[in-house]
Amino acid sequence: MGIYDFTVKDIHKKDIPLSIYAGKVLLIVNSATKCGFTSQYEEFENLYKKYKNRGFEILDFPCNQFSMQAPGTDEEIVKFIKSNYKTTFKTFSKIEVNGENAHPLYVYLKQNSPEEIEDINAEEFKNRLLEFDFTFTQTSIKWNFTKFLIDKNGKVEYRFSPTFNPSELKEYIEKLI
Numbered sequence: 001m002g003i004y005d006f007t008v009k010d011i012h013k014k015d016i017p018l019s020i021y022a023g024k025v026l027l028i029v030n031s032a033t034k035c036g037f038t039s040q041y042e043e044f045e046n047l048y049k050k051y052k053n054r055g056f057e058i059l060d061f062p063c064n065q066f067s068m069q070a071p072g073t074d075e076e077i078v079k080f081i082k083s084n085y086k087t088t089f090k091t092f093s094k095i096e097v098n099g100e101n102a103h104p105l106y107v108y109l110k111q112n113s114p115e116e117i118e119d120i121n122a123e124e125f126k127n128r129l130l131e132f133d134f135t136f137t138q139t140s141i142k143w144n145f146t147k148f149l150i151d152k153n154g155k156v157e158y159r160f161s162p163t164f165n166p167s168e169l170k171e172y173i174e175k176l177i
Contacts (some may be wrong), residue, residue: 011074026150032070041085043166058089115160
C-alpha cells in the first residue's frame with residue numbers, strides 16, 4: 001500500500017484518487033480556520049505559486065479534532081480561506097487525523113513518516129499542549145498544521161511540526177523537485 005492507493009473526498013464529497021498526483025511533490029497538511037497557525041495559509045499559497053508549475057501540489061485537509069478549531073461545513077471553510085488568504089490549492093473534505101476514526105491516509109502518513117522536524121518554537125508549543133488533556137503517541141498528530149512532504153514517487157520524506165513556518169520548507173521542496 002502506498003500513498004497513491006488512497007482515495008479522499010473533496011468538499012463536494014466526490015471521491016478523488018490520490019493517484020492523480022503521481023509524479024508530483026506533495027505537501028499534505030491538516031488545517032483549521034480558527035487556529036493560531038491559520039495564518040500559515042498565506043505562506044502555503046506563496047509556496048504553491050512558486051512551485052506549482054514545477055510539479056508541486058498542496059493537499060489541505062481541515063480537521064476539527066483539536067479544540068474544535070475547524071468549525072463549519074467544508075464549503076464554509078473553503079470560502080473562509082479563499083476570501084481571507086486567496087488560496088488556489090486544493091482543500092478537501094474535513095477529516096479526523098487521530099483515533100479510531102482517523103482517515104486511512106493519515107494512518108499511513110503517521111506510520112510511514114520519519115521523525116518530525118521541529119523549529120525553535122516547537123518545544124514551547126509542546127509544553128503548552130500539556131495543558132490539554134490529549135494522549136499522544138510517538139506518531140500522533142499533535143495539533144493543526146502538521147505538515148508532510150511527499151516525494152514524486154509517493155514516499156513520505158519529511159514530517160514538520162505545526163510551528164514549522166511554511167516559508168522554511170523551500171529548501172526541502174527544492175531537494176524533491
